[in-house]
Amino acid sequence: MTIEVLYQIYLKHPKVSTDSRKIAVGGLFFALKGPNFNGNTFAEQALREGAEYAIIDEDEYMHNERYLLVEDVLTALQQLGTYHREQSGAKIIALTGSNGKTTTKELIHSVLAQKYNTIATRGNLNNHIGVPLTLLTIRKDTEIAVIEMGANHQKEIEFLSQLALPDHGYITNFGKAHLEGFGGVEGVIKGKSELFQHLISHEKHIFWNADDPIQAEKLKNYPNKTGFSKGNIANYQILFLSADPYVKLQTEQTEINTNLPGAYNFTNAAIAVVIGLYLKVPLVKIKAGIEAYRPENNRSQILNKKGLEIYLDAYNANPSSMKAAIEAFDKIPAKSKTVLLGDMFELGDEAPMEHQAIADLTANLSFDGLYFVGKNFSRVKTDGNTFSSFEDFSDYLKEHPLEKGAVLIKGSRGMALERILDIL
Missing domain, CATH: 3.90.190.20 (Mur ligase, C-terminal domain)
Structure with a gap:
């Protein structure tokens, strides 16, 4: 089955499930495989629970026309996500980094939702399965999608970028995360920078932290970027006021009070301000979006x-x-x-x-x-x-x-x- 044919079926049934215990009634079930399970064996159950079609990759489970046979279910899911993204008019903002990805994603979403119909990665669905699943939640009226990308080894961010094809991107920071998979701190920098490399090679727009020396070095010759700094060396000056206990920041004489403890959350909030300003969200609404966000799920x-x-x-x-x-x-x-x-x-x-x-x-x-x-x-x-x-x-x-x-x-x-x- 070609992706074009599968896509027409998806358009009629635009709900996707990968867990037979959590079926979206009237949607598609993708029978993914894992180290300890074979999703093909759950296809029949998924149809009983209300899925309209089950996408499988082993013909022995092909019982009737409601089973759709593909060469590899995971590849089909990924290709479908990218194909849908290409048909969509939504702008994609991708972000990765060692720390603060999810908090930053939620802040950006909260800010942009003040003006645009915006979706964002749910929870931490930020890997080779989660990214296509998020892309498939884009609807006709979606204007912006904020896509989080996680990784623990080289070439993973490169692959996720090829799936999402972002228009804009941001890297929160480069830290000591997943050292085993990346091969040390230098490996982390190389792996996370794959997002920058993708955006630069496709002449796309980059958001950046001008106070981060690694970002400053990697982007010094790239013109298509918009950044922030505590000083006056970038497009926007964002001042850190305090963290007592919540971060307070200021730009253009406007104070913004977050619900985020710890000075390390300053850059997470600052980039949300910058992205909002770049995309013409009024500052008063940016302030409202950031101040409305309250962390949950054991974060900050x-x-x-x-x-x-x-x-x-x-x-x-x-x-x-x-x-x-x-x-x-x-x-x-x-x-x-x-x-x-x-x-x-x-x-x-x-x-x-x-x-x-x-x-x-x-x-x-x-x-x-x-x-x-x-x-x-x-x-x-x-x-x-x-x-x-x-x-x-x-x-x-x-x-x-x-x-x-x-x-x-x-x-x-x-x-x-x-x-x-x-x-x-």
């Missing part, structure tokens, strides 16, 4: 629980984001401050050194309590408390509950440190 949240002011940033972590969160937490005004840190994943051979560096950082700051959780953190040299597992840590807290004060919770997704909220 401040919660109050039984006398504790909890800074919850436990969705994910790497050495760069953890350092930024710790240093920001150190600057908040509080009578007592406790840090609960969980292991950082995908660091490869750098893991022992990077975990020790975080422990050393906390030792030089004024915290009243230090708790390190996970196999790597349990091996660091520290005056704080170390636990090899979450279970050991939770058992300890049940016997030694935290008193009043501020608490930072930060760790990789696999640690799921938000579970500690029930104990706190």
Whole structure:
């Protein structure tokens, strides 16, 4: 079956599912394969649950005309997403980076939605499956789509760029994330920069942070760019006012109060301002969009629980984001401050050194309590408390509950440190 024929079927049934337990009634089910499952085996169930057609790639599951046979289901999904994007009149803004992608995406979406019919990547569907799924949510009236791109190895951002074919792009930063897959920090810079390379080769527009020396070097000879700076060296000057505890910034004599703690969130908000201004969103509406956004899903949240002011940033972590969160937490005004840190994943051979560096950082700051959780953190040299597992840590807290004060919770997704909220 050709993509052109499949596309005509999609236009009549423009809902897509890849999980037979979550079928979009009247839509298409793509029978993807994984390490431990074969989606073809769920095609019949998907049709029973209400899918109109099931796209499969093994002819033994072809029972009637409601089964559509393709050479490879994943490839068909990706090609369909790109084909739909090419037929659409929507402008695509792609973003990647080591830290802050999802928060930045949500801020941009909130700003642009003040003027345009805008969609954005749902949750963190930012990989080779999530990007085409997001592209397939573009509708006739969609004017702008904000597409998040994640990666943990070389050539992945290049591939996702070829799928999404962005008109604009932005890289949040280059940090110590997925060092194992990228092959060190230089590998991270090379891998994330694939977005810039794609945009430059297609003569597309780039948004950039002029205060980032890596971006400044890579884009110094590229004219089609729009950026921000705390100084006066870019298209827009965005001033950082404070983070006490939420980031406050200013441009064109207008103050904008975010709901994001930590100075590291300044650039995330600043680029949303710049993109809004570039796309002619009135500044008053940009301010409204940013101030309306409230973080959720364990990202940059401040919660109050039984006398504790909890800074919850436990969705994910790497050495760069953890350092930024710790240093920001150190600057908040509080009578007592406790840090609960969980292991950082995908660091490869750098893991022992990077975990020790975080422990050393906390030792030089004024915290009243230090708790390190996970196999790597349990091996660091520290005056704080170390636990090899979450279970050991939770058992300890049940016997030694935290008193009043501020608490930072930060760790990789696999640690799921938000579970500690029930104990706190």
